[in-house]
Amino acid sequence: MSEEITALxxxxxxxxxxxxxxxxxxxxxxxxSLTDPEAFRLHWLGRKQGRLKLISEAWLKSAPPEAKKALGIRFNQLKQQIEAALESPATATKSAVQGIDITLPGTLRTPGIPHPLLKTMHEIVSVFHHLGYSTNLGPQVESDFFNFEALNFPPNHPARDTQDTLVIANQHSRPSRDRLLMRTHTSPVQIRTMIAQAPPIRIVIPGKVHRNDAADATHSPIFHQIEGLCVDTNITFSDLxxxxxxxxxxLFGSDVKTRFFPSFFPFTEPSADVQISCIFCGGKGCRKCKHSGWIExxxxxxxxPAVFAAVTAERRKINPSDDAYNPEKITGFAFGMGVERIAMMLHGxxxxGHFYSGDMRFLEQFA
Structure with a gap:
């Protein structure tokens, strides 16, 4: 391969x-007769001493103005021929063979793992799947009706203050029930499911929710919930x-005990908070359970029944005689838990904030 370019x-x-x-x-x-595609590429297309570079300097620069166009066309055709030869399957195969050094150690590809929050969420959902529950999902941007009104949060009700959220801009011209916001719980999916489906219902609803909470060690404006709903005939608090x-x-072991304390939620009556015996001290009392032996x-x-009434009103827009959610015929229970709280307990x-930091040193502990 001579590098000499004879002047035209x-x-x-x-x-x-x-x-x-x-x-x-x-x-x-x-x-x-190509054996080394990379050498061929450098010989012809190299930026400093490639054949095309030398041709450009020797011919294009010295050509008279009237000949530059014709010379440039032929120059580009030659360049395209060389590039096509390098991109051909046969050349690519030779390049791949030339690029493999079988004496080098192999590349270790570490498989990815589920994020600890997703792993915890899947574990919780799996428990209820074994009880015959199915999974339902819904949108994170919800209407006021599904997020609040249908769940017995009337407009200006003080219970809304505990679920302050982000409201989508330019909604004031809409009716109150149609205004859009970031959902504060996954309960709207319960309403959507009941409107679309008659009893019996047994569902769990995992998903991301949003509230106007200041970030600290135990709170985040974005977090995950898993809620459950069971509706059928003769469902009692004992079933719950x-x-x-x-x-x-x-989730926590067969030795764990549960107890229920009266509470208030607008969408359930009666309502309860559920506590479990402390998994760290076995109920004896420690700093993590505030020496009570129990963790809420x-x-x-x-x-x-007000929730069933809201669902019935929506269903009757389609079928005026619908009576599937008559509280005199059916009952149901609902529950909800924070995934982050359970993940923090399970993993110490x-x-x-560690769950959202993206710090690989933290996440690699769960590999």
Whole structure:
């Protein structure tokens, strides 16, 4: 392969055709016997001493103005021929073979793992799947009706203050029930499911929610919930207690005890807070349970008849005689828990912010 470029004496079409035909044939012969594609590329396309670089300097720069266009066209055709040869499957195969050094150690590809929050969420959902529950999902941007009104949060009700959230801009011209906001719980999916489906219903609803909470060690304006809903005939508070007692034992061990304390939620009546015996001290009392032996974990209750009334009103817009959610015929229970809180307990995490920091040193502990 000679690097010498002979200066052109004539720039008419015939002379240019002859000169570039010789170069094209030279490139074709080299391609036919190609053993090292990278060397071929550098020989022709190298930025400093490549053949095309030298041709450009020797011919294009010295060509008279009237010959530059014709010379440039032929130059580009030659360049395209060389690039096409390098991109051909045969050349690519040779390049791959040349690029493998079988004496080098292999590349270790570490498989990814589920994020600790997703892993915890899947574990909780799996417990209820084994009890015959299915999973339902819904949008994170909800209407006021599904997020509040249908769940017995009337406009200006003080209970809304505990679920202050982000409201989508330019909603004031809409009716109150149609205004959009970031959902504060996954309960709207309960309403959507009941409107779309008659009893019996047994669902769990995992998902991301938003509230106007100041970030600290145990709070975040974005977090995850798992809620559950069971609606059928003859559903009692005893069914609710048995379901949650089984779920807590499945998650935290068979020695865990549960107890229920009266509470208030607008969408359930009666309502209760659920506590489990401290998994760190076995109920004896320690700093993590504030020496009480118990840890509050979730809320629950029997579905308020007002919720069934809101669902019935929506269903009757389609079927005026619909009576599927008559509270005199059916009952139900609902529950909800924070995924971050359970993940922090299971893994001994002291600050909720670690889950969102993206710090690989923290996340690699769960590999």
């Amino acid at each position: 004496q004539h720039f008419d079409d015939a002379s240019l055709d002859t000169a570039f035909a010789a170069l094209a044939e030279e490139a074709r012969l080299e391609t036919a 207690k048995g379901t949650l007692d089984h779920a807590m034992k499945a 974990l979730l809320g629950c209750g029997m579905v308020d 995490v002291s600050d909720i």
